[in-house]
Structures are given as structure tokens and as C-alpha cells.
Amino acid sequence: MFSELRPHLVELRKRLGLSVLSIFIGFIIAFIFHEILLEWITAPLNEALEQVAHLSQKAADGMVTTHQVGGAFFVALKVSFFAGLLAALPFILYQLWLFVAPGLYSNEKKMVIPFVAGGTIMFAVGVLFAYYVVTPFGFQFLITFGSFLYTPLINIEDYVGFFTKIMMGFGIAFELPVFAYFLALLGLVTDKTLKDFFKYAVLIIFVVAALLTPPDVLTQLLMAAPLILLYGASILIVRAVNPHKEEDDDEDEDETVDEEENKDSN
Numbered sequence: 001m002f003s004e005l006r007p008h009l010v011e012l013r014k015r016l017g018l019s020v021l022s023i024f025i026g027f028i029i030a031f032i033f034h035e036i037l038l039e040w041i042t043a044p045l046n047e048a049l050e051q052v053a054h055l056s057q058k059a060a061d062g063m064v065t066t067h068q069v070g071g072a073f074f075v076a077l078k079v080s081f082f083a084g085l086l087a088a089l090p091f092i093l094y095q096l097w098l099f100v101a102p103g104l105y106s107n108e109k110k111m112v113i114p115f116v117a118g119g120t121i122m123f124a125v126g127v128l129f130a131y132y133v134v135t136p137f138g139f140q141f142l143i144t145f146g147s148f149l150y151t152p153l154i155n156i157e158d159y160v161g162f163f164t165k166i167m168m169g170f171g172i173a174f175e176l177p178v179f180a181y182f183l184a185l186l187g188l189v190t191d192k193t194l195k196d197f198f199k200y201a202v203l204i205i206f207v208v209a210a211l212l213t214p215p216d217v218l219t220q221l222l223m224a225a226p227l228i229l230l231y232g233a234s235i236l237i238v239r240a241v242n243p244h245k246e247e248d249d250d251e252d253e254d255e256t257v258d259e260e261e262n263k264d265s266n
Contacts, residue, residue, distance in 0.1 A: 015095040022091040026084030034076040037083050041163055044131070045154060048139040064154050075160050082164045086127070086171075093119045104186075111185065118178045126174030127167045129226065135166065138219035169212035173227050180234035184242035192244035194235045201231050 030037060042064065049063070066072060093116045101109050143152050183189045194201075209223040 011099060015099045019088070019092045019095050022088035023081075023084050026087035027080050028084075030083035030087065031076065031080035034080050037079050038076070041079060041160065042156075044135040044139050045143075045159060047136065048143045049152065049154070051140055051144055063152075064156050064159070066156050068157065071157055075156050078157075078160050078164065082167070086123075089123055090116050090120045111182070115178070115182060118181070119175055122174045122178050123171040126170040126172070129174070130166050130170035130223075134170070134213070134219060134222045135163070137222060138213065141218055165212060169208070170223065173208070173223070174230065176227070176230045177234045177237055181237050181241060184238040187242055189238055190242050190244040191235050191239035194231070194238055198231070198235075202228060205231070 045064065066075070068074065094112070097112050097115050101112070143154075180189065180194070205227045206220070206224050209220045209227070213219040213223050
């Protein structure tokens, strides 16, 4: 059994190695421009702090701080790694496709460009949605709340980790229609499968939203609502690619009836 899995493990190690190498190259390039990236990442936070300054009458305004000697350096590393991962995403998706391609038919192998392009675009849409829609509302609410009593001193290390978690969460979540399309293309799911799983999907979506977003209802809804819409869009996509056929149900019912008749005759 191990001899049969060994070629697949070797191939998987190759694809993972190339993916890691692409992330490392992206990390090196991003580190050169880490100051520009940090300005972009901290822009929603600075806007929220400016909002606090306008609303609060206290002498001390909120500010971004670091509690470590090498805090700025480690933040630059985290930001560069995150940017390198995003930059390497198309190549990583291509490596994923090459790993599963040997098990596909020739017509399915031609879908490599839609898979890579679609996955990259939807991930970018998720990140941009989180950046321009979710984080401004979430940060302003969380930082403004209680600002009349307390001065917000935001730890940049915590903020960057929190920011990247939200961005990655939304980016991965927005891949749902892409993966639904290719699962339908492979015949693994139908629109009926997704419809039957809908109530469980809604529960899972709200749990994921609670884990990946700040502990406020507004931000959680801003994540859960698009995911539910994306799930609905996935149902429509799967219906167009691999619709559920009523004939299959009829055949299953006929087979069941035949089996019962055979049992009765015996």
C-alpha cells in the first residue's frame, strides 16, 4: 500500500516545496516595500483613531504603540510574509491543480486557467471587501466604544495579527463559489446537495464569522451575510454545471421496489 502512495507523496512534496519557495520569494520582495505595506494595513486603524480624537474631549488621543524591543522588525516580517503569501497565491493554486490534474480527464485538465484565475480573483475580492467594508465599521465601533473613558493604545503586533486573520478569513471564504464549481465539474456535488446542506451551512457560517471577526454583532453580520449570499450563488453555479436529475431518484425508487418484490417472492 505504501508503495502505491509513495509516488503521490513525492509529487505532493514537490508541489509543496515549490509553493514554499514562491512564498519566500514574495516575502523577500514584500520586505523591501514593508513601509508602504504597513501604511496600507494601518490606514483603517488610523482613521478609527482620528474618529476617536474628534469625538473625545480628552487631552490624550489614541495612538499605535509597540511593547517589544524588536516589535517594529517582527511586524515588518509578519506583514511581508502576508503580502508574499498573497502574491504567490496564483502559483500556489497552479501547483495544487498540477497535483490533482493526473486524476482528471483531458477536458477537465483544460480548466487550469479558470481555476487559477477564478481562485485568485475571488480571494482578492474577499480581501478587498474585508479591507474597505468590514474593517472600517468594525474598528471604528470597537475603538470608539468607551473612548470617553479610556485612551486607546493599540499594540501594533496584536493589530497586525488580528488584521491578517480577518483578511485571510474573508479571502478563503470568498473561494466558496470557485470550489463549488469545480466540485460540481467533477460530479461530486449537485445543487440538491447544497440545498439540503443549507441550514447546516448557515450555522457553520455564523460560527466561522464569530471566530474570525471581532466580538461584535455588526462585524460578524458583515462577514456572515456575504457568505450566505455566496452559498446561494454557489447553488446556482452548481445547478448550471451539475444539476440534480430526478431520473436518478426514480431509478433508485424502482430498484428499491424491485428488491422488496424479490424479498416477498422469496
